[in-house]
Amino acid sequence: MTARFEIARLGAHGDGVVDANGGHIFIPFALPGETVTAAREKDRAQLLAVIEASPQRIEPACRHFTECGGCAIQHLEDRAYRDWKRGLVAHALKARGIETAVGELVACPPHSRRRAAFTARNTETGMHLGYNKAFSHTLVDIEECPVLLPAIVEAAGTLRHLAGIISNTSKPFRFLVTATESGFDVAASDCGKPTEAIRRAATDFVIKSKIARLSIDGEIIVEPVKPMLTFGTATVTPPTGGFVQAVGEAEQAMASLVTGHLRKAKKVADLYSGSGTFSLRLAANSEVHAVEGDAPALAALDRGFRFASGLKRVTVERRDLDRRPLTFKELNAFDGVAFDPPRAGAEDQCKQIARSDVPYVAAVSCNPATLARDLRILIDGGYALKSVTPIDQFLWSHHVEAVALLEKPKKRR
Numbered sequence: 129m130t131a132r133f134e135i136a137r138l139g140a141h142g143d144g145v146v147d148a149n150g151g152h153i154f155i156p157f158a159l160p161g162e163t164v165t166a167a168r169e170k171d172r173a174q175l176l177a178v179i180e181a182s183p184q185r186i187e188p189a190c191r192h193f194t195e196c197g198g199c200a201i202q203h204l205e206d207r208a209y210r211d212w213k214r215g216l217v218a219h220a221l222k223a224r225g226i227e228t229a230v231g232e233l234v235a236c237p238p239h240s241r242r243r244a245a246f247t248a249r250n251t252e253t254g255m256h257l258g259y260n261k262a263f264s265h266t267l268v269d270i271e272e273c274p275v276l277l278p279a280i281v282e283a284a285g286t287l288r289h290l291a292g293i294i295s296n297t298s299k300p301f302r303f304l305v306t307a308t309e310s311g312f313d314v315a316a317s318d319c320g321k322p323t324e325a326i327r328r329a330a331t332d333f334v335i336k337s338k339i340a341r342l343s344i345d346g347e348i349i350v351e352p353v354k355p356m357l358t359f360g361t362a363t364v365t366p367p368t369g370g371f372v373q374a375v376g377e378a379e380q381a382m383a384s385l386v387t388g389h390l391r392k393a394k395k396v397a398d399l400y401s402g403s404g405t406f407s408l409r410l411a412a413n414s415e416v417h418a419v420e421g422d423a424p425a426l427a428a429l430d431r432g433f434r435f436a437s438g439l440k441r442v443t444v445e446r447r448d449l450d451r452r453p454l455t456f457k458e459l460n461a462f463d464g465v466a467f468d469p470p471r472a473g474a475e476d477q478c479k480q481i482a483r484s485d486v487p488y489v490a491a492v493s494c495n496p497a498t499l500a501r502d503l504r505i506l507i508d509g510g511y512a513l514k515s516v517t518p519i520d521q522f523l524w525s526h527h528v529e530a531v532a533l534l535e536k537p538k539k540r541r
């Protein structure tokens with residue numbers, strides 16, 4: 129049904145929200161204060177025309193915006209955009225009764241994302257590599273992307289060609305590209321079992337194209353150069369398809385907050401450590417115990433430590449922190465804790481931290497809702513929230529990272 133709507137505010141996913149008969153209608157790409165026409169289907173509506181535009185509406189940075197599903201909000205001027213992102217964190221905290229001044233959004237520049245999870249698909253019209261169209265399975269080929277590092281966009285033809293070589297399926301498959309310091313690390317999955325001919329052709333092409341590594345479903349097919357990332361003074365080869373912070377500048381901003389807060393700690397536990405993004409930086413100043421569930425990530429961290437010089441001791445422990453969080457007694461051996469869990473957060477781990485005497489805690493999160501839940505647990509356990517800083521790692525999307533810094537005052541310990 130086509131109708132006229134007044135947009136009340138921006139929703140958590142960047143959609144324009146209409147208040148209607150006690151419910152809400154979500155209209156992507158519409159802005160607060162606008163009058164629009166849209167085709168409604170249940171609680172969503174497709175924007176047809178903007179009748180009265182918001183003064184905050186700007187030209188999007190990319191010509192694929194609204195068509196490509198990668199970005200939700202390029203059409204809002206910068207100040208309002210920053211306030212909205214910061215508001216996502218403030219709103220989640222408020223919902224848990226945490227009233228605090230959330231810091232200014234740390235911006236990440238356009239053309240800075242070093243990691244892109246593309247979809248690839250071999251069709252009658254040829255090989256496609258890009259992002260899924262908004263609300264559809266159709267692919268928008270990468271020709272331009274103001275979010276990604278230019279090196280990735282410039283290599284689109286090469287990467288598409290490689291996707292064509294390894295594709296042994298007509299189904300869409302995942303093609304994860306990380307621009308490391310020594311070249312592209314490509315981790316494909318679900319592209320069909322590679323035959324001997326595919327392996328040979330892919331190996332020749334990767335070597336010729338100066339790609340650092342190609343893996344398929346976790347198996348390294350060819351690695352002419354070790355992919356390298358620098359964490360502080362250490363150099364790490366991340367495991368195939370393993371977690372890497374998507375934007376180098378965002379990683380640096382988060383790491384500065386974490387290391388700054390834990391600078392007085394002599395012994396730090398880095399929980400959900402991955403390949404050592406924080407551990408190997410923290411080790412410049414403190415002994416670090418890195419705990420992580422993924423064995424290849426820990427092996428990469430350990431290797432990075434062993435080849436680095438000038439770092440304090442780093443130990444590693446493979447452990448499922450959801451099933452077996454570090455207990456408060458174990459935690460009391462440390463005077464600093466950093467934790468950076470996946471989107472689900474670290475509820476049980478925080479219950480243990482809350483009972484501990486650890487004076488300095490740094491929480492890193494990509495999900496404001498679970499961060500707020502976890503901070504509530506820590507605050508109820510006697511921690512004082514010192515600061516919350518939102519970081520715009522996922523520019524123009526509805527995702528936002530945040531770093532929260534806490535201390536347990538001595539009298540409460």
Ligand SMILES: C[S@@+](CC[C@H](N)C(=O)[O-])C[C@H]1O[C@@H](n2cnc3c(N)ncnc32)[C@H](O)[C@@H]1O
Binds near residue numbers: 400403405447
């Ligand atoms: C958001 S990443 C952060 C990694 C690292 N701190 C970094 O910045 O690169 C979350 C990490 O938690 C790990 N992880 C997920 N579930 C886990 C669990 N139940 N126990 C321990 N580690 C887990 C993942 O393997 C991943 O490395």
